[in-house]
Amino acid sequence: LPGAKAWIEKNILPYHPKTIIRYIAVGNEILATSDKTLIAHLLPAMKALRSALDSANATSVKVSTPHSLGILSTSEPPSAGKFRKGYDKLIFAPIFEFHKQTKSPFMVNPYPYFGFKPQTLDYALFKPNGGVFDAGTGINYTNMFDAQLDAVYTAMKRVGYEDVDLVVAETGWPSVGDPGQPGVSLENALSYNGNLIKHVDSGKGTPLMPNRTFETYIFALFNENLKESVPERNFGLFKPDLNPVYDVGILRSEQ
Known part of the structure; x- marks a missing residue:
């Protein structure tokens, strides 16, 4: 102390x-x-x-404290979401109890960027697509972000703490990738973050958590030139010199 x-x-x-x-x-x-x-x-x-x-x-x-989705042993379909064996009661139950007692949120870092395949790119970018059906609930998910959050919610429900608030501590999409890397472009970064803002601001929530607005933080504010890989260096909305990489609708015109 x-x-x-x-x-x-x-x-x-x-x-x-x-x-x-x-x-x-x-x-x-x-x-x-x-x-x-x-x-x-x-x-x-x-x-x-x-x-x-x-x-x-x-x-x-x-x-x-923010968590990656690696805390889940199962995340697909969302109705099967569960925490890693041994972590659920020993690690997460006490953490959830702390959040419940202090009225603080459980923080997660969902990244559709790390979970998409070329055939699910539109699903990851919130673009029109056929969706992914969850037979456990009968829900057809139209974007991966909702599916990832609902997988976390299902895992929380299994340990009896579905009433703890959720905050998205970071999520994003790189604007530059390695040569020939599928799905990585300035256009897709703009699509993901722009559609993310619209989706979160809509207040629709997710299929299992309807009518909720999740406090969400975009990763990242600036590009980071000391990261190891090309994509990791290019998650920023701004360059280090403060010039924007692209505008997701947050820039103000000079008065």
């Missing part, structure tokens, strides 16, 4: 509440590291930061 208090005093209190800080994300995709020490310390770190925030009267700042 002393370490958490010191961190809050240095990194949050000088800026809050003048700067709106909604969340502290404790690590990123920690379970994907398979590092037992990191995983064991994840929830205690979240609890320590929560206590430190409460002590500092910064109660509006929520604490969470």
